[in-house]
Amino acid sequence: MAGNSFGTRFRITSFGESHGKGIGVVVDGMPPGIEIDPAAIQLQLDRRKPGQSQVTTPRKEHDQVEILSGVFEGKSTGTPIAMFIANRNQKSGDYDQYRDIYRPGHADFGYDKKYGIRDHRGGGRSSGRETAARVAAGALARLLLEARGIRVQAWTLEAAGIRCETCDPSTVEKNPMRACDPSAAEKMLAAVTALAAEGNSAGGIVECTISGAPAGIGDPVFDKLDARLAGAMISIGAVKGIEFGVGFAAARMTGKADNDEMDGKGFLSNNAGGILGGISTGEPISFRLAVKPTPSISLPQKTIDSDGREQIIQVRGRHDPCICPRIVPVVEAMAALTLVDLLLATNETIG
């Protein structure tokens, strides 16, 4: 059942639970001689950490990364880089009431059926906290991409039913929703806050663009770029769908409208989202993700306990009313990890 590694050439292996000692990751395949600035890793972790604003959980987690191996005198050595983020301020007692009860919309039921035992504290391994490992590993992947001029950026495109009407990526980090339209961001914030006040939560859509990637990335027929990105993104807890380029809208288009024609200057459109036949075309790679509303809500819900008895649950505690802003860096991290792994494969050469 070993399912905690991602990638073949740039392989990460993740471990840790929400309320155990901490979260960690081993990155195997980092090329040697790369300057590893812990601040670059910490920057990404800080974007993911809770307690950033009123739409993120007020839990304070410092999420301080410690590099355990693979870096010598500030540079990667080509050996595995292990990183650890100790858990602090975890209040396990908060979760005692959920020891034997399945929180609706959570992984509790599946974990119990699969493993017959589970660390119920904060969701244990199924907690969103696990994504800290992805973000730390992704920060290393980003170093490699940036050196090559490849930029990965994601943002909240929609939340609580409010969609960005414009999209200016430079505004994303300036609003707590990480939306690409500051005016929509304000409306989102109001809507999400109102839902939170009711003890409810909101879903949304996150969009990601990768620019500067060369043509030729992706390995048909099973390790296509879009296939690997899809697997990576859907492995993020709250993500329930992905579409590339025009995506589901293509279902209602004709071939003439959907095909990206070309002239001497290049593609005349990018309905394909930068990927044809599973291989990057050199155009910006773009996809959108369906993010479900946070399942932890304090409204009363029907559920059962592990003995099958009916229960009413109100999930108290400190939860994000909309997870989109904090998923943004996780999406970027998984995109970077996927891209680096496939780039290394694409550039394999014998001599």
Add this chain to the structure above:
Amino acid sequence: MAGNSFGTRFRITSFGESHGKGIGVVVDGMPPGIEIDPAAIQLQLDRRKPGQSQVTTPRKEHDQVEILSGVFEGKSTGTPIAMFIANRNQKSGDYDQYRDIYRPGHADFGYDKKYGIRDHRGGGRSSGRETAARVAAGALARLLLEARGIRVQAWTLEAAGIRCETCDPSTVEKNPMRACDPSAAEKMLAAVTALAAEGNSAGGIVECTISGAPAGIGDPVFDKLDARLAGAMISIGAVKGIEFGVGFAAARMTGKADNDEMDGKGFLSNNAGGILGGISTGEPISFRLAVKPTPSISLPQKTIDSDGREQIIQVRGRHDPCICPRIVPVVEAMAALTLVDLLLATNETIG
């Protein structure tokens, strides 16, 4: 760049091109002692083959499967089962005009950039014909699932903008659109035929349901059931998006509305599509796929050749005006392959 294997426990390796000698697949991991009826494989290949109706290409491909290894006296031996489907009736000459030109919406451009050489005949390796290998391998996976009472079925939910209003799975194989609503099927057929007459094509949505799967399938955090299904589905050429359960609609729902509550009889809804935390819950697993319109259209389109010169192309030949009906068995095959691979992982035991 080796990307032609799928799965770890039930691993398939695919090979072959549209206009080469044939298409083949090696299935490694088939348990021993299973009766292998070639007719069961042929049945699935016949569902995928061209020339079935007016909405599939009139090319006649017999797609006759030959088992090359791994079966002895009618039973699997536990050794690799190789299958080969010889190409017949291929008219390579039809494609000479496309040797140096990039067909819009096709993989031609990416393959040229990636490999610097390509078998242009019928798309070579990037042809949809490659999926015959998946269907043949999937037929073996289905044998295992059926013996365990797990049923995988897909259908066309929407085509050319027409959506099924009811859904009766028993009607799917009785209409050429493989739609789950016979009356919608007729309208789809008319709309697709009209587009074909103009030299154009239509997209659609394919839906897939897996019933009878036990709770506990999927290996967090990267080999989650939905993550693996997403990677499998997006690796199918024309698929540009996937959503599980309510999918993108979840983005506009609240936590209260989206969460699947439970009572003593089980889940009260299945918005999650049978998967929570990446693990099956025992509910029907369901997802929908965005299928782009067939890129091969005879309307004039702008493109370039491999020297960068502007060209006008009209893709002649025998093409499916809507690929949905023929993608249905491919989707089922990939779902079955994913499921078997994860079931074998889930059931690993030491003693």
Add this chain to the structure above:
Amino acid sequence: MAGNSFGTRFRITSFGESHGKGIGVVVDGMPPGIEIDPAAIQLQLDRRKPGQSQVTTPRKEHDQVEILSGVFEGKSTGTPIAMFIANRNQKSGDYDQYRDIYRPGHADFGYDKKYGIRDHRGGGRSSGRETAARVAAGALARLLLEARGIRVQAWTLEAAGIRCETCDPSTVEKNPMRACDPSAAEKMLAAVTALAAEGNSAGGIVECTISGAPAGIGDPVFDKLDARLAGAMISIGAVKGIEFGVGFAAARMTGKADNDEMDGKGFLSNNAGGILGGISTGEPISFRLAVKPTPSISLPQKTIDSDGREQIIQVRGRHDPCICPRIVPVVEAMAALTLVDLLLATNETIG
């Protein structure tokens, strides 16, 4: 139980049985644009085929390779290259008597215990004939190595207790034992022939040298060059041991005697066999293999049948009295496959 793939970057997947339709292999990861001369593949298969001399089985197998995919206009396209070697002249009837009996020294017993079913004809999947797939795939790997100036050569160092006293690699292909000492070869031949006349068989030692390999190949700590070579070699049926450099003799040496000292011109000795810490040093890579005597002998032996009844067996048929000469090309093939896979890994680069 899927165990029929070797390699990650240059991945081969083997299939087929001794008396089924044939033996085949899919090579995934061959770089594009390489001229594929079928004669180069056939040359290696001819070195492995039976019936070459009085110390190989008189069975005539043409072992004609057919390329099924991945080559277009004489060049590799970067897509999987499948090859098939049809079985001919197989006399399955010869084996009917072995359907339910375990031949001593053969895989029969283990296969029966593992799979509960087996293709008994000629050993089925456990036949040495399976190595034809390795040799065909290895021929492609050799093309890549030769273009880079890396040469892999193996020979019989010892057979039937007679050891080469000199070693001139240029003589290897000129004697039926593939020994590196023509005069020892004659004695080996006489000894092996005498054993064959008695209905018995002989073991031996095969040595392999890889020259021209650059320093830096091998990925510690588990994919070390020597670890991967050891796994590859021991996967060959008759090989029961491997030693690198001075090998087992190192057990009786002191550190001072064993360590390869260096001066300005390089290493002063090569006791390590060209590998230190699992990484190639640029010195010739060398190892030796223990090859067990052919288990198929016509002398009477005690055994049991699948019902546990005691039997006396005399294995009739056409068998190699010493397998060393025919293992030589298999060893070279596995060495080439291992080296290419690790070279591709070693040369991975992001930019």
Add this chain to the structure above:
Amino acid sequence: MAGNSFGTRFRITSFGESHGKGIGVVVDGMPPGIEIDPAAIQLQLDRRKPGQSQVTTPRKEHDQVEILSGVFEGKSTGTPIAMFIANRNQKSGDYDQYRDIYRPGHADFGYDKKYGIRDHRGGGRSSGRETAARVAAGALARLLLEARGIRVQAWTLEAAGIRCETCDPSTVEKNPMRACDPSAAEKMLAAVTALAAEGNSAGGIVECTISGAPAGIGDPVFDKLDARLAGAMISIGAVKGIEFGVGFAAARMTGKADNDEMDGKGFLSNNAGGILGGISTGEPISFRLAVKPTPSISLPQKTIDSDGREQIIQVRGRHDPCICPRIVPVVEAMAALTLVDLLLATNETIG
């Protein structure tokens, strides 16, 4: 270049350096619900740790294991178990003189050629200290094997040219050589101590036996039990050769002598070492390993520095004059890890 994972079902990922923060390992695939007694892990680490006797380095390393994840209320949860062994008492200053010089017989040269950068302190990643991770992970594998009645035991069969004449496994842990013959152990100790006094070191042979393993383990044709064991063992730094059963002696045997005949009570001999055709037969599995003499010796040796200048080196510090006793638990660990990984594969079932 990612080469720090071993296994597919029971996959371990190792990290850490000799003089960095510590050594660690992530074990992914541990079944849930198993009692994890840290003392069982510590016991194995204590068998490997330095400073146990006069034939091991007098360096004191406490090698205290810390479990970072995957265990809840004393039991495995089915999620990754990460373990960390902090480095203490490391005197990095001792190694400053080796920053730019290649110690003969060490990995220094290869690492420099491969990575262009290396942590020279105590060999960094190439240090034998890395094997602590293997031993910790192996301790978990042993828990699974023991519950199934499978026992893995290794011992020193030969050291400094002195070979055990009898073999009583119950004596192994009672002498500092971990030899299976107490009287030979005394002679070994004297010989090794004498070499150490001269500033020299000794090699030896380690033997390993696995008893209680059922027939059927191993996945032909590449993941054969012996192939996987060989790869595992040769990945241990000092191991330069492996032979199964009679091993290299088979080269001089006839088929009649080597074949293990059977009667109604079972095999009449075990020349094959418990493995036929790559599959366990149910007989004890046995193999022997060539262990080279410790390369760190204080006798003067010729070498070069990273600028190619000739140097004379005398490796000072605290080193094992014979590594056999401390390799014994590493061999057992790698055997256990290999066996569990293949057992999980062997037992895969769909239903």
